[in-house]
Amino acid sequence: MKKNNSPLSQMGQRTEAPSISWLMEVALARPNLTSLAAGFTDNPSLPVSSVRELLEDLLASPQAGQAALQYGTTMGDPELRQLTASQLCRQDIGKAPAKLPPEYAPERMIITNGSQQMLYMVTEAMCDPGDIVLVEDPTYFVYLGITQSHGLRCRGIRLMNDGIDLEHLEAVLNELKKSGDLRRVKMLYLVTYFQNPSGVTTCFAKKAAALKLLKKYERDAGHPIYLLEDAAYRDLRFGGEDIPTALTLPGAASRVIYAGTYSKPFATGLRVGFGILPEPLLTVVSRIKGNHDFGTANLLQQALKRAIIKGHYDKHLVALRQRYHCKAQIMTRAIEHYFPPEVRWEKPTGGLYVWPDLPVPAGKQSRLFKTALDQGVLYVPGELCFADDAARPKPLNQMRLSFGGALEKNIETGIERLGKAIASFLKKPASGSRKAARK
């Protein structure tokens, strides 16, 4: 089994540096860079005075203060789970009865260190090396780091403006059935609201159809195939209608894993996320959580609980949505103004990202990426957001632009410079150079 003299485990030997560290190195080497790459949230709107007030209040009572500074439970604060589950239920079905429907039972919820830890633990609980996860094409690149580290195979399912291409999903499932690999398929991972990186929101009909399709292939898989719905950006909606989660679908209680978070919509420095899980995953993930850290820091949970109870959270959301709406408009207006018309993109209605599709390569090794850097602008090359999937060449012509962390003026100048850089490749007189860049 051991191939060499490394003291590392198979995972230790396999785990690559995350894309994010490469981006950070690039950024660190250029201190005056305008970063449209970071998934950071907006600094000026972070709820500093609100958190101060909440914590002051919490710690003014010796009893509440002591409880907050003591260990909590592995699953998380029961009241925070109840509040979170009620809120989710209310968002989904318009009401939250005292006894919540089984899909929203707080007993099925685990509080985690951001939703990232939930994604990690779910993957640990379900996937062995060689197992297959179906992901959106493109998908959240940090999740790809988890799959890489665990030696998983990913299959990318084409993403359209309203969610995955269902025909493609069925075609992939069929192909896996024929190749005998269906039994290695464990789940379909969807980032359903204002997706990172594409900004796409999955319509309800597609959630329903996807879950149905997974169910259809379960017999051949020989085991359940789960739908992991990552709703990290749901609360950052500033346009369009809210869409119910997959938890509202028939059979959801046994097949849908839901991951949510308070990090992005409230404060990333607080890092509290949560998951709702069907059995047997709930039991296993709670055990794994015990082994990871036996519970997310109680002080953070107590602070968030108060933010919810005292209305700070909802109030903050209203302001935050306006803020991101405004920043999104600054970015999209600048794109309209400065990007060549050949660039295709959609106006986001929530989240933190715009995902332009370019007529020239924009990957890590592209001349555009280097030129943009020379002009002082950093973006996330879209290629980082596509899984390794031999079934298609990795797309190279997209970029993820974030209006989350950047200052307004930097968004505008960043887009201006980027637009010029893109235009410089389109304007090249010789078609030969254009072709070369497409390689």
Added chain:
Amino acid sequence: MKKNNSPLSQMGQRTEAPSISWLMEVALARPNLTSLAAGFTDNPSLPVSSVRELLEDLLASPQAGQAALQYGTTMGDPELRQLTASQLCRQDIGKAPAKLPPEYAPERMIITNGSQQMLYMVTEAMCDPGDIVLVEDPTYFVYLGITQSHGLRCRGIRLMNDGIDLEHLEAVLNELKKSGDLRRVKMLYLVTYFQNPSGVTTCFAKKAAALKLLKKYERDAGHPIYLLEDAAYRDLRFGGEDIPTALTLPGAASRVIYAGTYSKPFATGLRVGFGILPEPLLTVVSRIKGNHDFGTANLLQQALKRAIIKGHYDKHLVALRQRYHCKAQIMTRAIEHYFPPEVRWEKPTGGLYVWPDLPVPAGKQSRLFKTALDQGVLYVPGELCFADDAARPKPLNQMRLSFGGALEKNIETGIERLGKAIASFLKKPASGSRKAARK
């Protein structure tokens, strides 16, 4: 590879419920129980007003406040790492030069969600199923949960009053060499200060000798064998001299992994720990940390940093040590008074635990455990703290008693009842029943 139709991974199928959840169930079913089992820290001494002041101060500045509520870096706050490394160096060698010796380089430190997460990630980075970890006999039972979940084999090394039995360590290494299993040995895990559960502190000579022994067997192992020093309780010393860590040993920079924490000595609700790692583990664990959660909640790190800079941490430690000293005395005086003289135990000089060795079985299934419960007292059966190791029967006659979380009056009444329960088994007239209890 798949043995059945479970959707779970090998790890998911393997991971058992942690002992702690069994204990919690027992406790929950009996609300009026006096628990001498919980590893909770002392509630009344939690630094509530101190944390309130620190956070108020931190969040009074919009700039510092925003930074604290924003994402940090995966490795942790650079200043907190610098402060922690300096403090550790000063504790070990009496001074902390501006440029710290390589063993204490802050670049080698990662901030984690308690030291537990560090133990988890180190294990992930190093150990495949079937690999072997050498542990103290007894050892920290939550670590045994990690090894169980990862399918590792543990070998218990006999623990004496001043650390592991070196002859036993050598004998085990020799035996593993002969059986060809040495190449599966990845590390020796030692809880070196006021060990959980035994209260034992490892003397410096034993750390040195242990590291030397590991080194000696490396050639046959074919790879480095690490010493993982878990110093979680170091700062909770209320008697005796402080002992330098294994980081002071020759070759430590390449073979010693050090895990520390601010949870136990400051506030368990803050849950900030740290590790110092040699390459290639440092790189791998930092990547794994990125996949887990890309960094411990920044607010907690900023709060702790301020606690250190403003002297709250050191001040708190002085008070906390006095407090635990006092609670330890209450427990040991009660033990002296109420426990039969046949019970052997040592006075702790730090930490949270007393580890009585009884002339009767005290395990999960023992009559003593049940009788104690009937009398309203819960303890941790010592058997939970011993690894599964076929080389010896699992010891059944110890109990872990914690004076950390219990109130003073409960410590006293708890020990009194426990003493009576123990005595009731010793007093049994028929020697036959004594014998039966020893089974």
